[in-house]
Amino acid sequence: MRLAIATLLVLFLFSCEKKTEIEINSVEITPVFIDSLSIRAIQPLDENRVWFAADKGKVGLIDGDTPKLAIIKYGDSLLHFRSIAATKEAVFVLSISNPAVLYKIGFNGTEATNIEEVYNEKGEKVFYDSMKFWNENEGIAIGDPVEDCMSIIITRDGGNTWEKLPCDNLPKVERGEAAFAASNSNIAIFGDNAWVATGGRKSRVMHTGDKGKTWEVFDTPIVQGKAMTGIYSIDFRDEQHGIIFGGNWENKSFNEGNKAITKNGGKTWKLIANGKEPGYRSSVKYIPGTEGQGIVAIGSPGISFSGDGGKNWKLLSKEGFFAIEFVNDSLAFASGNNRISKLIFRK
Template sequence: MRIPIGKLTVFYLILIAFASCKKKTEFQIDSVQITPVFVDSLNIRALAPLDENRVWFAANNGKVGLIDGDIPKLAVIKYSDSLLHFRSIATTKEAVFVLSIASPAVLYKIGFNGTEATNIEEVYKESGPEVFYDSMKFWNEKEGIAIGDPIGGCMLVIITRDGGNTWEKIPCENLPKVEKGEAAFAASNSNIAIYKDNAWVVTGGKNSRVMHSGDKGKTWEIYDTPIVSGKAMTGIFTVDFWDAQNGIILGGDWEDKNSNVKNKAITTNGGKSWNLIADGEEPGYQSSVKYMPFTQGQGVVSVGPNGIFFSGSGGKHWRKLSDEGFFAIEFVNDSLAFASGNKKISKLIFQKEEK
């Protein structure tokens, strides 16, 4: 169909306007306000916010709690006479799940009526000298996954399909092989990322790689990354995905926390390949990274021992917002998150300056 020249000009102007609207623009945050909400003699590496005022946590010394405004509701969980150490937590509408590290690894389901815990039951246990579980996430109200360090040449992967009442281990022959010295890090309950039916699991040590399942853990592939590796405490410590294609990984060298080389990368093809970002620039080692909600994958925040860092460009460039160190961060909305660290949980409010 022939288009008159006047209409053609309008047509192209519309196309240009549409393309500019689709182009991602850098997101801006100027500062962060940090308000302590809980202080205790605990190492807190696992958080699960419910809303702007309530957050579940799991910690060492058997401690599990719900911070409800300024009221901490705490419980101590023992296995036999031992205090368990928790670094994994996940929630559904009716329950909270906490999983301990080391042996025995014990997974508890805590009933929750929206206000109070109602009951607690053991739903999975695994023992052995090499057992060590690192993190846990749920795809939906029925299906969840937990990841542990490798035994017998593959990562430990357990899955529930019935709301957490029962958990089943995936056989090694159905999982990617990992090399001796390759493992995962229980640094912040964030070495698993979930998006729709996808799961991504990150490793470190001998290799820094990304395992991916596109069908809720039924089948798996594994991909190389350029993140630093080779030593016991080098590798990927944290992963997050904005959608099925765009994701980010951070980590580095836990023994050289200022090193900022080969410790940050992004993917645009679902994890099949990764490109280094801000290489040789801050931040150095980081233990938890999250996309900020409602920022089209441009707003990213990471935390670690050297402070809180922000990127408004999807990770390409970073700026330090605070020197205060944390282990883990979880967002509630695009301006509010909870962060946990050594002896503390804080509420973080991210702010733009009014022009």
């Protein structure tokens, strides 16, 4: 009798752990903004409003059918922005290369109120990739190595001032290790944690559990060894479960060693759908509210979806984008060459 009860208990626990597969059969793609820009950084506010930062110095808020645009000049130069982040009272945009300039744009809920330069870094090797905020006061931006560590700047006062962390406090990079400014998504934030994905000749995941005070670094099985190989995007749905995605930008159909998941906070990673589609993707996101079962990976080759946590994938569209950000479980914004589109995912 005891054996029967124990067996039933095991079966019950197993059935509780089994998650329902998410079903999505199509995606409806509606352009909401068209311009001759490369748009790799977007930040949705709700179903109708999305901030963006692009090349040619252009930053804007798409408010329904109304684009509210600004062109930011640094001297006589038009900066190239690939990082964006937002708090309740401001939006932050960061340019990629020398000089890297970070601007705070005041926002009253409907309109930009002022633009202020809050960080500036000059140097031949300076190149910033992405930016995120933990909360209203604390944020982080990631750049390629200038010395023997990744460039990391942090704010603790709502973005008014930023400080660069010394290499003595960070893991050392290996030769040829850097990051990709492909989609503003090589940082993932959850709670006090941040995970940073690197790529190139070495592709690893850096982790801090205390908002940037201390760091550790973990190896990954993602393809690496060349300048354009490695992790392009990372996302976490809680403190333990995350996904990395990338591949070889120079061989986008290559689908071995380009996607992996972790169940222990990034310490170890296991390849998923190895040798199966999709190949290279530049941005990956868990679909909100699906307990990690629903995942969308997006890139120039198209939009791919998994409803079973990454084991199996299907191509929803061959329309290419750089970045994706979800608003809810069925709506997202995506950006790419010359456009921002609204994506509606349907069963």
